[in-house]
Amino acid sequence: MSYGNRKPHFVLVPLFAQGHMIPMIDLARLLALQGVAVSVMTTPQNTARFKAVIDRANAAGLLIRFIELRFPCAEAGLPEGCECYDHVPSLELYKNFYEGLSLLREPLLLYLRQQCPKPSCIISDASTPWTREIARELRVPRYVYHAPSCFFLLCTRNVGKHKPGADAFERLLVPDLPHEVEVVRGQALGLFDYPGIEKLRDEVAEAESTADGLVMNSFRELETAFIDSYQKDLEKKVWAIGPVCLSNKETGDKFTRGNKMNVDENYIRNWLDAKETASVIYVSFGSIASHSASHLIEIGLGLEASKRPFVWVIRDKEMRPEVARFLSEGFEERTKGLILRGWAPQVLILSHPSVGGFMTHCGWNSTLEAVSVGVPMLTWAHFFDQFLNEKLVVEILRIGVALKANTSIVYMADDAEGLITREDVEKAVTELLEGAEAEERRKRAKELAAKAKESMEGGSSCEDLRFMIRHALELTDEASDA
Numbered sequence: 003m004s005y006g007n008r009k010p011h012f013v014l015v016p017l018f019a020q021g022h023m024i025p026m027i028d029l030a031r032l033l034a035l036q037g038v039a040v041s042v043m044t045t046p047q048n049t050a051r052f053k054a055v056i057d058r059a060n061a062a063g064l065l066i067r068f069i070e071l072r073f074p075c076a077e078a079g080l081p082e083g084c085e086c087y088d089h090v091p092s093l094e095l096y097k098n099f100y101e102g103l104s105l106l107r108e109p110l111l112l113y114l115r116q117q118c119p120k121p122s123c124i125i126s127d128a129s130t131p132w133t134r135e136i137a138r139e140l141r142v143p144r145y146v147y148h149a150p151s152c153f154f155l156l157c158t159r160n161v162g163k164h165k166p167g168a169d170a171f172e173r174l175l176v177p178d179l180p181h182e183v184e185v186v187r188g189q190a191l192g193l194f195d196y197p198g199i200e201k202l203r204d205e206v207a208e209a210e211s212t213a214d215g216l217v218m219n220s221f222r223e224l225e226t227a228f229i230d231s232y233q234k235d236l237e238k239k240v241w242a243i244g245p246v247c248l249s250n251k252e253t254g255d256k257f258t259r260g261n262k263m264n265v266d267e268n269y270i271r272n273w274l275d276a277k278e279t280a281s282v283i284y285v286s287f288g289s290i291a292s293h294s295a296s297h298l299i300e301i302g303l304g305l306e307a308s309k310r311p312f313v314w315v316i317r318d319k320e321m322r323p324e325v326a327r328f329l330s331e332g333f334e335e336r337t338k339g340l341i342l343r344g345w346a347p348q349v350l351i352l353s354h355p356s357v358g359g360f361m362t363h364c365g366w367n368s369t370l371e372a373v374s375v376g377v378p379m380l381t382w383a384h385f386f387d388q389f390l391n392e393k394l395v396v397e398i399l400r401i402g403v404a405l406k407a408n409t410s411i412v413y414m415a416d417d418a419e420g421l422i423t424r425e426d427v428e429k430a431v432t433e434l435l436e437g438a439e440a441e442e443r444r445k446r447a448k449e450l451a452a453k454a455k456e457s458m459e460g461g462s463s464c465e466d467l468r469f470m471i472r473h474a475l476e477l478t479d480e481a482s483d484a
């Protein structure tokens with residue numbers, strides 16, 4: 003894309019959580035591929051996670067750099083080094099984490115005033131509403147980046163508007179929706195509808211209503227009706243520029259995405275190469291959820307009973323002594339499953355032809371990553387937007403099977419017990435992979451994947467990305483003419 007003799011410069015302000023930061027880095031790459039210079043706000047711990055990806059992008063000639071600021075842990079009442087969402091040691095401290103994040107307003111403003119060429123636009127995560135003042139000070143356009151699905155944003159907005167007093171367990175139809183969707187009230191809360199962060203919730207709403215546009219990691223063909231409704235309701239331009247994971251074309255990009263691995267890329271590839279097409283179940287629940295030992299053991303025994311090959315990601319903090327004992331006392335030898343400890347190259351694994359199903363918590367990135375490669379999902383939502391994403395996958399897109407009817411309405415903590423059994427897992431894996439319905443589901447998933455690819459290769463998402471850049475430049479021109 004040509005911009006005459008000026009180089010657009012976009013500043014990205016993420017939430018330091020893997021599910022927000024990873025797609026922001028992908029967005030940085032997409033913008034840079036359009037000839038935009040990009041600066042991404044980080045902190046030392048976050049830089050460490052993404053340096054390899056950015057180094058690769060720079061080596062390929064893309065202009066992306068970090069604005070590295072010190073995260074004010076002590077000032078926010080957080081332990082030293084607690085700079086990422088998955089480092090926060092308890093539920094009560096998430097409020098402090100958001101406070102710490104908001105303390106970056108002054109240092110970021112100072113940096114942007116002193117060191118950079120003036121930005122053409124700021125794209126900031128919805129959870130950083132304080133960027134509003136920065137944009138106003140610098141007189142630059144500001145877009146809000148929404149990490150969840152538009153379906154989730156629309157449902158929670160409509161439920162919040164029309165059913166504010168409903169009881170957490172009440173079942174209700176989401177008002178004003180192009181589809182009939184029944185939800186449990188407590189599963190349709192907005193990301194900031196939790197006690198203790200009411201001020202942040204109001205600031206987020208205000209920052210959205212005053213933004214110059216909204217950017218979403220989605221594609222029109224996936225959520226047309228919901229994107230149109232949201233846009234109409236907010237009277238605001240929505241750009242669906244995803245699935246951004248499809249910008250990871252090279253194996254090296256897929257392998258270095260998000261964090262460091264404990265495993266060798268070739269080992270994973272060789273393991274998958276040896277399996278039949280669409281036979282493997284990939285099991286991972288994202289970067290935050292963690293399970294009790296009993297849940298992990300039930301998952302393991304269910305996978306074993308299904309007699310399917312599997313790749314199972316177990317996070318470091320889940321590796322309690324009971325789990326380690328369970329795995330080492332015969333499980334790994336009996337099943338010959340591939341167990342990855344810590345962080346897995348998810349996009350690389352999902353895009354391997356041997357993978358036939360994804361057991362997921364329905365985080366929006368994981369959902370889109372499965373959609374992008376046409377892998378049907380076995381769903382088990384744990385918290386936040388995941389309940390509604392699960393509905394989208396199972397009931398509307400019909401590319402997934404629910405592990406079981408999900409009745410939890412609170413943040414599922416790692417001491418939760420008895421929510422699933424090995425029989426649930428075995429039954430759901432079989433349903434996902436076997437029979438005529440499974441075949442139909444796979445076909446639908448593949449069709450959707452083809453549309454996702456098209457949207458990113460010159461289709462709707464590509465167009466939205468270009469319109470989004472142009473719009474910012476037009477606003478910048480207007481501001482400098484005024």
Ligand code: UDP
Pocket residue numbers: 020021022024259260286287288289290291315344345346347348349364365366367368369371
């Ligand atoms: N992810 C990964 N390897 C892992 C765990 C997670 O690459 O071992 C990535 C995953 O591909 C996705 C992100 O981390 O891009 C998780 O985001 P999501 O919205 O799915 O869930 P969250 O972590 O926010 O619950």
